[in-house]
Each structure stands twice: as C-alpha cells, then as structure tokens.
Amino acid sequence: MSPRVVFPNKILPYLLVAPQLAITLIFFYWPASQALRQSMLREDPFGLSSKFVWFDNFKKVLSDPNYLNSIQVTAIFSISVAAVAMATALLLAVMAEKVVRSRGLYRTLMIWPYAVAPAIAGMLWLFLFNPSIGSLAYGLRWLGINWDPLLDGEQAMVLVVAAASWKQISYNFLFFVAGLQAIPKTLIEAAAIDGAGENKRFWTIVFPLLAPTTFFLLVVNTVYAFFDTFGIIHAVTGGGPGKATETMVYKVYNDGFVNLILGDSAAQSVILMVIVIALTAIQFRYVERKVHYG
Amino acid sequence: MATVDLKDVRKVYAGGVEAVKGVSIAIPDKALCVLVGPSGCGKSTLLRMIAGLETISAGTCSIDGKVVNAVGPTERDIAMVFQNYALYPHMKVYDNMAYGLRNRGMPKDEVDKRVRTTAKTLELEHLLERRPRELSGGQRQRVAMGRAIVRNPKVFLFDEPLSNLDAKLRGQMRVEIKSLQRQLGVTSVYVTHDQLEAMTLADVLVVMNGGLVEQLGAPLDIYEKPASTFVASFIGAPPMNLLPLRGGQLVDAVTLPEIAGNAATIGFRPEDCEVGADGAVSGDGLRLMARVEGVEPVGAESFLYCAAGGGKIVVRVAGRTEVLVGDQLPIFARREKLHFFGSDGKRV
Incomplete structure (x- = not known):
C-alpha cells in the first residue's frame, strides 16, 4: 500500500476533481434525472401541456405485449452477440498466436473491422445479404437456403446478430491476444510435461488464466449489445420484419422519436437503465468471484 | 531407473x-x-x-x-x-x-x-x-x-x-x-x-x-x-590465478620452475599460495613478489588482491591477516600445485 497523499490546502483537492464532477453531473446525472422526470409525465398529442401521472407510464409499458416482445428480442440478441463475438474472437486469437511468420500483419488485418462505423457495418451486411442484389445471399440461395431476411424474422435476427458480432470481434480479439501473451510460456511447457495434450492445456491452464480478460469482455459486450447496436439494427432491418428485431433500445427510439410518445419512451429508458445496472451488478457479484487475477 | x-x-x-x-x-x-x-x-x-x-x-x-x-x-x-x-x-x-x-x-x-x-x-x-x-x-x-x-x-x-x-x-x-x-x-x-x-x-x-x-x-x-x-577460471571461487608466460618467462618472477612444454599461461589456485620469504618456505616452485592492492577479511579466511607477474592474482590466507594495502609480499606456490596451459588455452 502506498501512503495516503495529504493535501495541505483544504480547497485544492475539490478544485482538482471539480471538472470531472461537472462533466459527470452535466452529461450523466442531469439527463438521467430528466429521463426519470419525463417517465412520470404524460403529454397531450400536440405537445402543448403535460401532467404528472406517477407510474402510469411504467404500468402501460410493462403491460404492452410489444414491449414484452422487445425484452425477449433483446435477450436473444444480446446473448447471441456476446457469445458469438467472444467465442469467434477467442478462436481467432488462439490461432493467431500460432502464426510464426508476419504475425503483426495478421493482427493488424484482424483489428481493422473495429474502425468501421456501426451504420456502415450494417450497410455492408445489408448489401451482402440483400435477397435481390447481395452476393452472399446469392450464395446462400445456391446452397438451397430460402434466404429472405426481409420476410423471415429468424433470418433477420441471424443477420443483425452476425453484423453486430462481426463489428465487435476485432475489439475482443485485441484483448484476447493481449491476454494470451500475458500467460507465461513456462506454464504451458510445465503443463505439457505434466502430460496435458493441447486441448487439455487450453481448457485447464489457458482458459482459466484468461478469465480476467473474458470477464471484462463479457461486461463490455453485454453493454455493447444493449446500447451500441442501434445503428446496425437501424441500417439492416429497421426493427423488422414486424417487430422481430426490435430491441429495447430500438423501441425507445421508435416510441420517442418516431411516434413521439415521450412519456413511454422515457419510462422504457429508465427500465433499460435499471436492467443494465442490475446485469453489471450481477456480473461483478457472481461471475467475478470465479476470476483469479494473477 | x-x-x-x-x-x-x-x-x-x-x-x-x-x-x-x-x-x-x-x-x-x-x-x-x-x-x-x-x-x-x-x-x-x-x-x-x-x-x-x-x-x-x-x-x-x-x-x-x-x-x-x-x-x-x-x-x-x-x-x-x-x-x-x-x-x-x-x-x-x-x-x-x-x-x-x-x-x-x-x-x-x-x-x-x-x-x-x-x-x-x-x-x-x-x-x-x-x-x-x-x-x-x-x-x-x-x-x-x-x-x-x-x-x-x-x-x-x-x-x-x-x-x-x-x-x-x-x-x-x-x-x-x-x-x-x-x-x-x-x-x-x-x-x-x-x-x-x-x-x-x-x-x-x-x-x-x-x-x-x-x-x-x-x-x-x-x-x-x-x-x-576457461574451466580454471570458471570453477573455484575466487577463480584460479592465471599469469601470462612470454617466451617461457614470467615477469617479476624470482624463481620459476621448469615449464611444461610450450606453455603460454601458468596457473595456481588462491589457496595454494604460501606467503613468506625464501627462508620460511622452501622447495621447488614458483616464487614471485606481489604488491597488495586490496584486503578482504571474510572471517575464517582472508583474500589478498595483488598485482604480480604482469597480472592480477588473489591469495588466500587462513584466519586474520596483518597485511596492509601497499605491502610487498613474497608469494610461493609449489611445483605440484602449478597448472600450465598452451597458447590455445588447453592444459599441457
């Protein structure tokens, strides 16, 4: 433990943290409290007056079958994105470790997709898998798959999951590569001498030692799947067909900015905030216990 | 097994x-x-x-x-x-x-x-x-x-x-x-x-x-x-003293025994050195004068770091020593305790 720093001046420490506090207050607590207030207001259709309705908006939202559907969609979407993005990135990272020649080049190429903006990534996948003009859609059809994400909800979900995961793989890859490099080579050698084959070494030594990285990525990927995938869904499916890919965030946008039901939208935002806080708390409380740092 | x-x-x-x-x-x-x-x-x-x-x-x-x-x-x-x-x-x-x-x-x-x-x-x-x-x-x-x-x-x-x-x-x-x-x-x-x-x-x-x-x-x-x-200087602490021979002669040597073959280096271990003038120690061997440059008392033994024979040598003496830096010491190493190495470094 390093000794505690003591400031002789009473005011200086507060001044030093003031900018950070100001930013947090203005850009986080203020909008959050506004959302909280808004979630208890109901406006008339013309936006001229509003009245305080306590929790009526929440009651309305939670009894709306469309909203319950969006919760289910979000659950499927988030779990799939986190699982696919992390598993693929781990596989690629382990394989990239084995590359002897021009390892740096491979890694650079693997990281590039992260530089693509979400909406652009969405457009890319949209075109590739567009039933009428997409080149990969043509390939799928040739394989005998009746590919039409514009009509088939499940296929639409597969498409947005793929696009959202693809975007996140680079980021995960970067962290997994760093995590793998931090594992001492002698541990792997010791395990080999201890009679563990390559598969066994991975699952009993490498994977447990990667746990801090995996845990961190789990939190980041969950938050990503919840919040940062709006652009992709907006570009690829627009929440459709029907409401098959309408996640909670997308519904917040739809109800608030398209349908202008501000009260409902704000109530949904608050629910979303509570869910993410709860999820992160659960992850830290239960999953992190199983993580060993060094 | x-x-x-x-x-x-x-x-x-x-x-x-x-x-x-x-x-x-x-x-x-x-x-x-x-x-x-x-x-x-x-x-x-x-x-x-x-x-x-x-x-x-x-x-x-x-x-x-x-x-x-x-x-x-x-x-x-x-x-x-x-x-x-x-x-x-x-x-x-x-x-x-x-x-x-x-x-x-x-x-x-x-x-x-x-x-x-x-x-x-x-x-x-x-x-x-x-x-x-x-x-x-x-x-x-x-x-x-x-x-x-x-x-x-x-x-x-x-x-x-x-x-x-x-x-x-x-x-x-x-x-x-x-x-x-x-x-x-x-x-x-x-x-x-x-x-x-x-x-x-x-x-x-x-x-x-x-x-x-x-x-x-x-x-x-x-x-x-x-x-x-290489082995002589690697095994043993402090390592063996190695002094160069030029044309079969050692710089500053008082007496030099018969040199084996065409040796280029003469070696002797620090513990094989005896300190004392001609009268005190006798026999066939290497005799040379050394100037003390450093003294290291370790307790049970003391090491004297000296300049002699155109190089540096270490002499081990048992127990305490009264020798001071700057002293001139007569050093003696018996014939059978001497090692000779050729110009390629190999023992002869």
Whole structure:
C-alpha cells in the first residue's frame, strides 16, 4: 500500500476533481434525472401541456405485449452477440498466436473491422445479404437456403446478430491476444510435461488464466449489445420484419422519436437503465468471484 | 531407473544461430549430472532438448535406451523444475501436484495418496489448500519440487531452480535437493550458472562454453585438473590465478620452475599460495613478489588482491591477516600445485 497523499490546502483537492464532477453531473446525472422526470409525465398529442401521472407510464409499458416482445428480442440478441463475438474472437486469437511468420500483419488485418462505423457495418451486411442484389445471399440461395431476411424474422435476427458480432470481434480479439501473451510460456511447457495434450492445456491452464480478460469482455459486450447496436439494427432491418428485431433500445427510439410518445419512451429508458445496472451488478457479484487475477 | 544419452546433439535456431554445437554426454542411472557454464553457453537449450521443449537439430537423445528425438514432452515421462517454478496460479497447491497424475488417468484415491505422501516428505502438508501467490519463494520452490517428485518420473530436469532464492535458503535447498535425489534414486540433469552449486551437487559435472562441452568429469577431478583456462577460471571461487608466460618467462618472477612444454599461461589456485620469504618456505616452485592492492577479511579466511607477474592474482590466507594495502609480499606456490596451459588455452 502506498501512503495516503495529504493535501495541505483544504480547497485544492475539490478544485482538482471539480471538472470531472461537472462533466459527470452535466452529461450523466442531469439527463438521467430528466429521463426519470419525463417517465412520470404524460403529454397531450400536440405537445402543448403535460401532467404528472406517477407510474402510469411504467404500468402501460410493462403491460404492452410489444414491449414484452422487445425484452425477449433483446435477450436473444444480446446473448447471441456476446457469445458469438467472444467465442469467434477467442478462436481467432488462439490461432493467431500460432502464426510464426508476419504475425503483426495478421493482427493488424484482424483489428481493422473495429474502425468501421456501426451504420456502415450494417450497410455492408445489408448489401451482402440483400435477397435481390447481395452476393452472399446469392450464395446462400445456391446452397438451397430460402434466404429472405426481409420476410423471415429468424433470418433477420441471424443477420443483425452476425453484423453486430462481426463489428465487435476485432475489439475482443485485441484483448484476447493481449491476454494470451500475458500467460507465461513456462506454464504451458510445465503443463505439457505434466502430460496435458493441447486441448487439455487450453481448457485447464489457458482458459482459466484468461478469465480476467473474458470477464471484462463479457461486461463490455453485454453493454455493447444493449446500447451500441442501434445503428446496425437501424441500417439492416429497421426493427423488422414486424417487430422481430426490435430491441429495447430500438423501441425507445421508435416510441420517442418516431411516434413521439415521450412519456413511454422515457419510462422504457429508465427500465433499460435499471436492467443494465442490475446485469453489471450481477456480473461483478457472481461471475467475478470465479476470476483469479494473477 | 533410467539413463540419459546424448550423442552429438546440435541445436540450430531458425535464424541460423547454433546454440549447441555437438554435445555428447552419457549420464548413468541414478546420477545427478550438472550442466554449468556462463549465460549463453547452451546449457538451458540442451536441457530443454532433453525435456522435448526444443526440437533436436542433429544427433540423438535417448532416455532409458530409447531414442526420444520424435517424442513430445508429454510422453517422455520426465519432470521439470523451472527457474520461475511455473506453478499454475489458479490452482491450489494440492491441484498443482495432482495435475500431472490426473492427466495420466490415475484413480482419485491413488492421486490423493501420492500427493499427501509427497507433501509429507517435503513438509508441505499445511500448505495444500493454499494458492501459489499465498506462498513465500522458498515454499513455491518446494511445491515445484513436489510437483516433479509426485509423478515418479524417469528423469528429473532442473533449470536453475534456486536462482530466485536468497543465499541462505539456496544453501539449505541445495542440501535438500541432493539428499532427495539420492533417496529417490532418479536420474537428474541440473542446469546452473553457479559453480558452487555445480561443485556440491554433481556426480557428473559438465562445464559448457560456447555450445560445446569444455570438460566433463567428477567435480573434484575437474577442480584439480582443469582442462583449459576457461574451466580454471570458471570453477573455484575466487577463480584460479592465471599469469601470462612470454617466451617461457614470467615477469617479476624470482624463481620459476621448469615449464611444461610450450606453455603460454601458468596457473595456481588462491589457496595454494604460501606467503613468506625464501627462508620460511622452501622447495621447488614458483616464487614471485606481489604488491597488495586490496584486503578482504571474510572471517575464517582472508583474500589478498595483488598485482604480480604482469597480472592480477588473489591469495588466500587462513584466519586474520596483518597485511596492509601497499605491502610487498613474497608469494610461493609449489611445483605440484602449478597448472600450465598452451597458447590455445588447453592444459599441457
């Protein structure tokens, strides 16, 4: 433990943290409290007056079958994105470790997709898998798959999951590569001498030692799947067909900015905030216990 | 239980660097063979080749009479103690020791019995439920030893296992490793750069330099008859005094005995020096005047650092000394205690 720093001046420490506090207050607590207030207001259709309705908006939202559907969609979407993005990135990272020649080049190429903006990534996948003009859609059809994400909800979900995961793989890859490099080579050698084959070494030594990285990525990927995938869904499916890919965030946008039901939208935002806080708390409380740092 | 045979083993790395340039060593059953040499001499590479962690570029490595060049480390039935111990940080001490046994499909109660017996031998019983990071350096070292012993392998390999310990603990563990190895009777290869460790542990001592074996034999034989100036200056602390001969003459020598062959270097150990004038010590030998430049009293003995014969020498005297810096001392070394080396550095 390093000794505690003591400031002789009473005011200086507060001044030093003031900018950070100001930013947090203005850009986080203020909008959050506004959302909280808004979630208890109901406006008339013309936006001229509003009245305080306590929790009526929440009651309305939670009894709306469309909203319950969006919760289910979000659950499927988030779990799939986190699982696919992390598993693929781990596989690629382990394989990239084995590359002897021009390892740096491979890694650079693997990281590039992260530089693509979400909406652009969405457009890319949209075109590739567009039933009428997409080149990969043509390939799928040739394989005998009746590919039409514009009509088939499940296929639409597969498409947005793929696009959202693809975007996140680079980021995960970067962290997994760093995590793998931090594992001492002698541990792997010791395990080999201890009679563990390559598969066994991975699952009993490498994977447990990667746990801090995996845990961190789990939190980041969950938050990503919840919040940062709006652009992709907006570009690829627009929440459709029907409401098959309408996640909670997308519904917040739809109800608030398209349908202008501000009260409902704000109530949904608050629910979303509570869910993410709860999820992160659960992850830290239960999953992190199983993580060993060094 | 097993012999280890190296025949003309070579290691050439991808970049063309030759780390080991043809080494042949036959280690008899139950022997402890120590590979010693300065860093970069190829001793660790050689050990890793025996372990199967490095491929063998040329030559053969046999364990128990079978060539194992193409056998991976998993199937060689060896155990290795690493310099940094390489304990699995996420496993308890118990699981660290049991890992190798479980991997070989040993029944659970047998694993438990072996782990507990080994833990008892090494006095680790009270640490079995701890994780490596909760242990001291010495305890980690013991666990690493335990992990090797519990497997009951054909060969033990030690890669500078004591270099991370403090001096006192190192001495203690050295004695313990030796007695354990005797008791278990497992053929062992031990790599170190510490000549004291090498001298005290070895049944067979291999001095390596530049990827080649410089000398191989029993430790005291090597100490008494070093095959080259390299070995002479590497084995022994402080090392042997080596002075250059020019045209068969030594600068400042009072008397010089008959020189063997066409020697270019004369050597004598610090403890073979006698201090005293012509009258006090007599006999055939080397006599020269030395100017004292430094005095190091260690307690039981003192070392005098002197300039003499166109070089630097160290003289060991028993107990305390009254000699002061700047004194001129007559030094005498008996004929039979002198070593001669040719211009190529080899003993003549």
